[in-house]
Amino acid sequence: MIHFPQLIGRTVLAGLTTAGRLSIFTVVALIHCVRPPFYPRLILRQMIEIGYYSLPVVGLTAIFTGMVLALQSHTGFSRFEAEAAIPNVVVISITRELGPVLAALMVAGRVGAAMAAEIGTMRVTEQIDALTTLSTNPMKYLVAPRLIAALVMLPCLVLVADIIGVLGGYLVSTYKLGLNPGNYLRNTWEFLEPIDVTSGLVKAAVFGFIVALLGCYNGYYSKGGAQGVGAATTSAVVGASILILASDYIVTELFFSR
């Protein structure tokens, strides 16, 4: 039987170990991102994988989110005859929060999991060791391209998500709720401030980095065959999701609190 204080101690120590290892991994990975040789082919391949192939998933998430936002704010605002505020609510919620967060969570499930599974399999089948013996640094070859690609592509995805999300809100507001299309678009445009979009894009870059980092980290240190790879995949998605929400608060605080 394990005594309760022992359990606490062990958990804290394990947590600190992971945090330390993740920090070192991050620093080493960042150094490899900026130091040659670079692998443009691999970066491009990852960009297509992360950016292009995530478009359907992110687009669908965005359009339904925009639609639901319009519907929900209508039920609220119509009580005060304040339907004119719907475009405002939709565009600010999408660009500042829901676009980046939901896109990042979807990408974490799609791409982060795939990264952990692929790198994890390479670890347990000794492919990562083989890379080393073939004069190739696995951090540079496997991790850096994924980090760079995710950092660049997530903002692009979120920009698309912003547009599609607003479109979703527009469709529901004009066709279902009977708002005037011209007024809707004008209200959207006039309320929108540059910082709404830029803060969202900065978040997207941070989230993209987190997704790729957690995917690579968990894959890189996975052990114990298929089961270990499965566990790595789970930790990659869960870890990334939690870190996305936590860093969302921090970035928001940096941008908007004074």
Add this chain to the structure above:
Amino acid sequence: MTEAAPKIAIRDLHKAFGDKKVLNGIDLDVGIGESLVVIGGSGTGKSVMIKCVLGIVEPDSGSIKVDGEEVVGMPARERERVLSKFGMLFQGGALFDSLSVWENVAFGLVAGKGMGRIEAKEIALRKLGAVGLGPEVGELSPAELSGGMQKRVALARAIATEPEIIFFDEPTTGLDPIMGDVINDLVKKCVQALGATALSITHDMASVRRIADRVAMIYNGRIIWNGSVKDIDRSGNDHVDQFIHGRAEGPIKMPIRPL
């Protein structure tokens, strides 16, 4: 063999995983241009030993010198330079499954030596030919190959860069006897033609007699016998005798309980 400075010198190498001691003071020299074969039971730490030399596994203590240069605890950048002398055939193949077969073989040429892809492909196809695989195989992905074919691709990859030192971790397991003999020949030829130093691991006594200049036997985390392959039948060591004749009875006890 040890008059000249050895290519690889391992001294008092220790490695434990948790409280399981795997290597318990290994001493081993591999001379320049020599083909050394390490034999020993399953799970005795043969693979771990060569991974220590390659820096894939960090030893707990001891010294490993390659060309007189200490590699234990060497910084990563210098290690890359030392590793470019090595070729390694992994026990499980360890082919990159995101790349085609020829890209696997050409990997060291392109990534390590900065060769152009067209030139590297030519060499890769030639190496594949040498292990009995036609150019059509080059376009396949490793997952589409049989186990024995994967082994041969892995062998081609290990020798593609014509390294100074080549490690073969069980090059013939999983091959039919004829292909096994072809591979033995190939290993021997590589070593002779390239003047390479080879360290091989095998359980296959035919292979030992074919490719070894010298044999070392590992048992309980130590090298208990090493000598010329000519002397292997009169080693005077019961463990070696039991191993080469594959007897269940003898000083090496398998931890097996009756059914």
